[in-house]
Amino acid sequence: MTSDRLRTLTSWNADWKGLRVAVLGLSVTGFSVADTLAELGADVLVVTEQADEEYARLLPVIGARLWAGSLDAVPEELIAFAPEVVVASPGFPPRHPVISWTRENGIALWGDVELAWRVRDKVLRADGTPADWILITGTNGKTTTTRLAATMLVAGGLRAAPVGNIGTPVLDAVRDPSGFDALVVELSSHQLWYLGLQEGPEPVSPYAAVCLNLADDHLEWHGSFEEYRAAKAHVYDNTRVACVYNKADAATQVMVEEADVVEGARAIGFDLGVPGPSDVGVVEGILVDRAFLEDRHKSALELTTVAELASRGLAAPHIVANILAAAALARSLDVDPAAIRDALRSFRLDPHRIEVVARHGGITWVDDSKATNPHAAASSLAAYPGAVWVVGGLLKGVDISDLVAARGAGAKAAIVIGQDRAAVVTAFERHAPGVPVFEVDAVETEEVMAQVVDLAAGVARDGDVVLLAPAAASFDQFASYADRGRRFAAAVRDLIGTGDAGDHDAAASDPSGDDPDDRG
Incomplete structure (x- = not known):
């Protein structure tokens, strides 16, 4: 009977009243889903690991309920709710326990985009x-x-x-x-x-x-x-x-x-x-x-x-x-x-996309922190051949060797940051052994970019470019790629004496929310 009803739900004006919907995640996407379904008259239960305080406060106002806690296993409250539809925020991967449970039990599984199309x-x-x-x-x-x-x-x-x-x-x-x-x-x-x-x-x-x-x-x-x-x-x-x-x-x-x-x-x-x-x-x-x-x-x-x-x-x-x-x-x-x-x-590019943050003493400092994977970094290096390359972070399961082999040998030097820096250093040893490689061993977030800039300033000369194009995600040491870029710019400005670059974002990376790094 549920599947027959779902086939009729292809309009804002359809009868959504009383439809039991579990919404997975309570960041910006999850709240928009819950808010929409509540407005349509559905019975909404939001299930999340971490609940944004403001969104959690608003849920009872819009008529939705909240369950927050560990999602390493399917919560009993979700099972008892017996949802007819589960709408998942995009951070939930295919093998997440709740996603697996949903599919194994034949429950309709949507993303926010399908719901939006149905009520467009x-x-x-x-x-x-x-x-x-x-x-x-x-x-x-x-x-x-x-x-x-x-x-x-x-x-x-x-x-x-x-x-x-x-x-x-x-x-x-x-x-x-x-x-x-x-x-x-x-x-x-x-x-x-x-x-x-x-x-x-x-x-x-x-x-x-x-x-x-x-x-x-x-x-x-x-x-x-x-x-x-x-x-x-x-x-x-x-x-x-x-x-x-x-x-x-x-x-x-x-x-x-x-x-x-x-x-x-x-x-x-x-x-x-x-x-x-x-x-x-x-x-x-x-x-x-x-x-x-x-x-x-x-x-x-x-x-x-x-x-x-x-x-x-x-x-x-x-x-x-x-x-x-x-x-x-x-x-x-x-x-x-x-x-x-x-x-x-x-038109102007967004911040942290091949953004020139300073030119001083003949050196150009470029923030492309948005280059969160090797493909993006390759484009940056093509635009700035021969740069002093700041690279590294969380590689997200991707092998960086091909990028180093194709582009790394043309770098003037490599300054390696991040949790996965050993893999980056090994790639240079194998594929670009003539390039000087400097490791940043700073652990504290506040210290990483200061060390990066000091090392880069010691290598770069008149006419050179220092390019932050990490080819990796930022969550090992920073709140987001934007936070990483701003801290780089702040360290550059501190070096050349023009003040700081402003405050920093905070972000979470659990599947209940929206990943502030690029979700390719």
């Missing part, structure tokens, strides 16, 4: 339809591309918002009374794994989607690279108009070729080379569109130039690739090329 008709556009969804994933570049695409859509006159893994839950946007024409949804591999479980009558069907790239990451969560890749591929499921893929990353093209899409959906390629008739790319320093125009076999539309991007700090190769991907998504919704150029004139 709460606020409709003028034509009586819900907002279009544009889905973005990839090992790296998701947040930048999501912000770029949303900025381009707004410049083109559409009501659009960046949501999802970028920080604002999709459910919050769906319930915004002002409504949107389009939602640009950043999806982590964790969210996409849950999306791949959906069996409802109306599966998520995006207007356009992109997987920017694919490389080893989060293997400890998925269990293998094959599972990680399979989760990423779900981004293209049921795409209606445009499947955007990276021509320089064959894995993304295979995903598109294997995807079950809506009849008529087009494959749109992007890379830094000359584009084909259904691609976007670069011709003699000009970013062009050869996909969304009538005479695409003989002509192209100019979007911007590499020189213009360089004047705004946006010309690093991986950033140009992100811009092309975002432009393809925007063009699929008929955004004019002039609007795309206008959007880029005002």
Whole structure:
């Protein structure tokens, strides 16, 4: 009977009253799920290891209940509740005891994205339809591309918002009374794994989607690279108009070729080379569109130039690739090329993404703390060859040897930090033995970056770059990648005498919450 009822729950206006739903996790995503379901009239039990104090205080106000404690085993309270649906926050891995119990007992298991899709008709556009969804994933570049695409859509006159893994839950946007024409949804591999479980009558069907790239990451969560890749591929499921893929990353093209899409959906390629008739790319320093125009076999539309991007700090190769991907998504919704150029004139990268924090004594100090995996760090090192490279942290089950072999030998020196630094040092000994390697043995968070900067200052000379691109997560020594970046900037400014860099984030990394490091 429950499964029959769940098949009817494909609208905000469906009968959700009394539906027993267990919500796993109480961070920003978990609370948005609980709040939505409570508003719909469901019977909501939130189950979490750690309860944010503010969210815990609000739960009884919205009409939901809370159970908090160890989740090493399935709580008796959850079993007694007998949920008809479990909605999990993305931090819960497939082999978590509660997830395993849910699946073994045949209970419907959703992520927040599936719930948001089911109730996306709460606020409709003028034509009586819900907002279009544009889905973005990839090992790296998701947040930048999501912000770029949303900025381009707004410049083109559409009501659009960046949501999802970028920080604002999709459910919050769906319930915004002002409504949107389009939602640009950043999806982590964790969210996409849950999306791949959906069996409802109306599966998520995006207007356009992109997987920017694919490389080893989060293997400890998925269990293998094959599972990680399979989760990423779900981004293209049921795409209606445009499947955007990276021509320089064959894995993304295979995903598109294997995807079950809506009849008529087009494959749109992007890379830094000359584009084909259904691609976007670069011709003699000009970013062009050869996909969304009538005479695409003989002509192209100019979007911007590499020189213009360089004047705004946006010309690093991986950033140009992100811009092309975002432009393809925007063009699929008929955004004019002039609007795309206008959007880029005002766009700024987020902090901790190849951010120049200081130039002093001929040395440039660059914070790319957001490079939380080898693929991201490789892009940073390509943008700054010959840098003094600050590397290390939690490797998340990923072997860093290939990165060191490909890029490490070109570094002027390596300054190694973090819990897994032995693996990094070994990789240099084997694959880049000519590069000087310095280990940071500081244990206290407050001391790590001071030692990093002192060591870097002793190596770097006029014209050099010191690049923080750790290729690893931050939780061994820092609260988040942002905390790591800010502490690096503060240490640099202390060194050159320009003051500190501000205060620091606090964050938890238990599965009940939202991981502040990039959830590739």
